[in-house]
Amino acid sequence: MxxxxxxxxKNGQMTMTxxxxxxLIAGGIILLFFVGLVVKQKASSEQKLSYDITRILESIITAxxxxxxxKNFIDTSGLVDYTINFxxxxxxxxxxxxxxxxxxxxxxxxxxxPIEAIFAPKxxxxxxxxxxxxxYELPFKVIDLLMLTSSNTKYYVLADPSSxxxxxxxxxxxxxxxxxxxxxxxxxxxxxxxxxxxxxxFDYLPVFDTITDGGPIPPLLEELSExxxxxxxxxxxxxxxxxxxxxxxxxxxxxxGAIHIFSLDPEERDAAKYGTIFAGGADEYMCNMxxxxxxxxxxxxxxxxxxEQLKEYYTENGVHDLANQDCxxxxxxxxxxxxxxxxxxxxxxxxxxYLSAGCTNIEGAxxxxxxxxxxxxxxxxxxxx
Amino acid sequence: xxxxxxxxxxxxxxxxxxxxxxxxxxxQMQMMETIGVLFIFFILVVFGMIFYFKYQQxxxxxxxxxxxxxxxxxxxxxxxxxxxxxxxxxxxEAEDNCIDISKLEGLNSVMSKYSNEYYFNIFSYSRIYVxxxxxxxxxxxxxxxxxxxxxxxxxxxxxWEFKEPTFxxxxxxxxxxxxxxxTGHDSTYGFGYLVVEVYS
Numbered sequence: 001m002x003x004x005x006x007x008x009x010k011n012g013q014m015t016m017t018x019x020x021x022x023x024l025i026a027g028g029i030i031l032l033f034f035v036g037l038v039v040k041q042k043a044s045s046e047q048k049l050s051y052d053i054t055r056i057l058e059s060i061i062t063a064x065x066x067x068x069x070x071k072n073f074i075d076t077s078g079l080v081d082y083t084i085n086f087x088x089x090x091x092x093x094x095x096x097x098x099x100x101x102x103x104x105x106x107x108x109x110x111x112x113x114p115i116e117a118i119f120a121p122k123x124x125x126x127x128x129x130x131x132x133x134x135x136y137e138l139p140f141k142v143i144d145l146l147m148l149t150s151s152n153t154k155y156y157v158l159a160d161p162s163s164x165x166x167x168x169x170x171x172x173x174x175x176x177x178x179x180x181x182x183x184x185x186x187x188x189x190x191x192x193x194x195x196x197x198x199x200x201x202f203d204y205l206p207v208f209d210t211i212t213d214g215g216p217i218p219p220l221l222e223e224l225s226e227x228x229x230x231x232x233x234x235x236x237x238x239x240x241x242x243x244x245x246x247x248x249x250x251x252x253x254x255x256x257g258a259i260h261i262f263s264l265d266p267e268e269r270d271a272a273k274y275g276t277i278f279a280g281g282a283d284e285y286m287c288n289m290x291x292x293x294x295x296x297x298x299x300x301x302x303x304x305x306x307x308e309q310l311k312e313y314y315t316e317n318g319v320h321d322l323a324n325q326d327c328x329x330x331x332x333x334x335x336x337x338x339x340x341x342x343x344x345x346x347x348x349x350x351x352x353x354y355l356s357a358g359c360t361n362i363e364g365a366x367x368x369x370x371x372x373x374x375x376x377x378x379x380x381x382x383x384x385x
Numbered sequence: 386x387x388x389x390x391x392x393x394x395x396x397x398x399x400x401x402x403x404x405x406x407x408x409x410x411x412x413q414m415q416m417m418e419t420i421g422v423l424f425i426f427f428i429l430v431v432f433g434m435i436f437y438f439k440y441q442q443x444x445x446x447x448x449x450x451x452x453x454x455x456x457x458x459x460x461x462x463x464x465x466x467x468x469x470x471x472x473x474x475x476x477x478e479a480e481d482n483c484i485d486i487s488k489l490e491g492l493n494s495v496m497s498k499y500s501n502e503y504y505f506n507i508f509s510y511s512r513i514y515v516x517x518x519x520x521x522x523x524x525x526x527x528x529x530x531x532x533x534x535x536x537x538x539x540x541x542x543x544x545w546e547f548k549e550p551t552f553x554x555x556x557x558x559x560x561x562x563x564x565x566x567x568t569g570h571d572s573t574y575g576f577g578y579l580v581v582e583v584y585s
Contacts, residue, residue, distance in 0.1 A: 055452075055455070058459075059455060059458075059459060062459045062462060062463065063462060066462055066463065066465075066466040068478075096502070112506075114506050115503065115506050115507055137476075140468070140473060141468040141471070141473060141479065142468060143468065144466075294503065295468075298469070298495065298499050298503060299468055299469055301495050301498070301499075302469045302488055302491065302492060302495050303488075305488075305490070305491030305492075305494075305495065306485075306487045306488055306491070309487050309490065309491070309561060310487075310561070313561045313562070373475060374475070377475050382487075382560040382561060383474065383475055385473045385475065
């Protein structure tokens with residue numbers, strides 16, 4: 001009998017222990033399940049947030065691009081912990097090989113921008129983003145170039161204060177609400193609370209401190225990391241050079257040669273020239289200009305069609321009307337629009353074409369189109385653009 | 386004595402069997418209870434999953450509709466400010482919400498030419514057209530890229546679930562007597578509306 005009670009007691013103990021182990025395992029599994037659920041939810045909500053941010057940014061950029069000449073200040077104080085990357089690369093040579101986009105650092109949320117020309121720093125991490133759209137005209141409006149910068153990207157403009165350069169005067173007036181400062185020497189450049197410093201050198205002669213290949217960076221900027229300092233230098237012949245920081249020196253980025261600025265009217269808001277100031281680097285500038293040339297190829301095709309319509313219209317109406325006959329004379333035998341279209345086509349076919357003298361003919365072709373339009377306008381004809 | 390022992394053994398065995406039967410019944414009861422609890426637990430899990438997936442499905446659909454609406458707005462905005470369409474006057478600023486008929490006339494062929502390599506990146510699957518209502522009714526298709534698929538019979542059929550149209554009133558500038566050819570009387574400006582239909 002004692003044995004029976006002993007066995008029964010052991011059995012009970014066994015059952016109790018087994019129950020507790022069972023509860024522990026089951027509880028652990030349930031706990032693990034919920035922990036997994038929370039982790040998964042956290043990751044997915046972070047991903048969702050990054051996608052939402054890029055989507056909103058996309059809408060802002062679209063709206064800003066079409067609101068010509070207007071500066072838009074976008075509050076991004078909620079995004080200061082994020083870094084927005086802007087990239088534009090011509091991988092292989094032609095427009096078809098462009099890889100361009102922006103997105104949040106360390107996430108897969110990106111927006112591809114194969115069409116939009118956005119001149120922006122390579123990285124932006126700021127409480128406020130500024131977007132400014134400028135129309136690019138060659139000679140008719142081709143595309144809106146979007147200048148994008150941030151409240152903590154500082155632009156130090158190195159220039160002779162007695163300079164009579166009209167672009168400099170315009171730059172000084174137009175950037176008073178941006179983080180721009182006009183200085184004469186490197187000693188005036190400080191880091192402050194800025195994320196990136198861009199030196200814009202207009203000192204062609206040079207009278208004061210200037211940016212040179214292998215030359216030193218301003219001493220007060222040495223505390224910044226290498227990718228937080230960059231420079232762009234305007235040459236007297238109208239070309240530009242980009243510089244990056246390597247240790248405490250500046251190194252030229254466009255080793256293949258100075259970059260030509262393709263524009264017609266340097267007196268008025270020269271969108272292509274403004275683009276050089278805001279672009280992240282030489283590659284980014286050329287890549288975005290390549291997009292502009294592709295659009296030029298297409299828009300000139302539209303104007304080519306309008307040109308043919310005009311020719312037909314004045315041929316039909318110019319028989320009895322003397323005024324219309326004059327208009328017809330301007331149009332007949334003119335192939336300026338066709339030439340401009342062909343030049344644009346050459347420019348986008350190869351990045352080497354962009355750099356070579358071949359692409360620079362585009363300005364000459366555009367001037368001829370402008371002359372044709374002026375002739376039509378001055379003679380009360382229907383204008384081309 | 387012997388009989389007594391046999392009776393006691395028999396009684397003890399009977400008691401044991403009774404106890405065993407009772408224990409077996411209790412075990413069965415516990416087993417049923419566990420199965421019942423598990424059954425209800427799984428039913429609750431299934432209900433939870435159905436509810437979750439249904440909720441996800443609805444929110445996904447809502448998100449999709451929201452995205453299409455945003456895309457439609459963006460596309461309309463871009464279309465309105467296309468240099469390929471806008472009324473320009475030499476170096477002056479372009480006229481707002483104005484479409485140049487002479488550009489519009491040849492735009493469809495240009496857009497078709499560059500559709501895949503360029504305009505698809507802007508407008509994706511959508512249809513853009515201009516409806517003129519004054520001085521006469523007329524329409525121009527600017528861009529047309531419908532989302533389609535090939536069905537089992539080998540026919541090309543539409544492959545979109547919904548279409549988000551947006552409308553915008555525009556003026557139409559005619560400098561080359563296009564309206565005159567259509568209506569018989571000259572007029573430099575007409576009006577109509579731009580329609581952007583986005584497929585999803």
